[in-house]
Amino acid sequence: MKKKFDLTAITKSKLTWAVVAEVLILLVCLIVRPDFFKISYQESTGMLYGSLIDIINRSSEITIIAMGMTLVIALGGTDLSVGALVAVSGAIALKFLRWDVLEYTTPGDYTVCSYALVLIVPLVVCLLMGLFNGLLIAKGGMQPIIATLILMVCGRGIAQILTNGKQFTTGYSPFRVIGQGSFLYLPMPIIITVVVVAAVALFVRKTAFGTFVESVGINRSASRLSGINAQLIIFIVFALTGFLSGISGLIYSSRIMSNDSNNAGLNYEMDAILAVVIGGTSMTGGKFSLAGTVLGSIIIRTIVTLVYYFGIASEATMAFKAMIIAVVIVLQSEPVRNYFSKRAKKRAYAVKGGVI
DSSP states (O other): OOOOOOHHHHHHOHHHHHHHHHHHHHHHHHHHOTTTTOEEEETTTTEEEEHHHHHHHHTHHHHHHHHHHHHHHHTTOOOTTHHHHHHHHHHHHHHHHOTTTTTOOSOOSOOSSOHHHHHHHHHHHHHHHHHHHHHHHHTTOOOHHHHHHHHHHHHHHHHHHHTTTOOOBOOOHHHHHHHHOEETTEEHHHHHHHHHHHHHHHHHHSSSHHHHHHHHHHOHHHHHHTTOOHHHHHHHHHHHHHHHHHHHHHHHHHHHTBOOTTTTTTTHHHHHHHHHHHTTOOTTOSOOOHHHHHHHHHHHHHHHHHHHHTTOOHHHHHHHHHHHHHHHHHHHSHHHHHHHHHHHHHHHHHHHTOOO
16 A cells, blocks of 8 residues: 655755755755766766765865764763773874884874774774773762763873874875875765774664664663663764774874864864754754754754855854854754644645645
């Protein structure tokens, strides 16, 4: 039996309005920059170039972190430490690459330690830090915002200690590939993001884990009574978020081929939370949308691109960005969605000749 087209359900969906918001922002970008949708191929790098490619590429770090943040928010919490973990990941990677920075100040195409350690150790450390957050919340009974605030505050200090307050720079080619390389004509960060999003989606949607997360987020006590190990779910979610922050940190440090403990991951936690909220996941926990989160992350980066196109001063960028995001969130608000839903119902009745 064929399903009827339900306009009301579409207008009530937060994801619908996120799509509408993105389309409107893209149209404004096109008006401001007529060549906005132009994509070209550069033989020297083997990559496609263009504003659309750049938006997806530059949103990679936030998208990857937001995958974990979606699950954290679905549990009814937030993780404020993700930006600091980005800094920690980059600091460890560059420390392993340039342990000899005091002896050889000029960066070269080499690594002091095994390249496997350069990649694995930062991810393991960030995973353990995520587990620390989970321990404070699941076992210590702390509120997520308070527990993760600890690492948010001290994380950058840890990154500074690891590098003795120095900024290491490297010229190691394999490390450059992570943030500046290409595969299938696309920038490598996009490929990494696609793999991460697909892996997380398979994990939470093709197993019962996603349902467990939503159950714990809706009512932790009831989920525990139904046999779900709520503490284990919290451990896994925060460990996964820490691990994903580590991946984001490797991409960031590879882009600049250096560690930047002061600026790496700065405000990433806010952008990740915004991406999740714009994507339609409620801050109160429960149902979540990974597709919506990806779209939310792209919307945030598109807004930044739009701000650049308008030539707005860097001092005013955050304010302008906040204004646009506020409009997007208002469009997604329940009163606005209900209003358009009622309008859709009235139009449907009018077409059928019904009486309101």
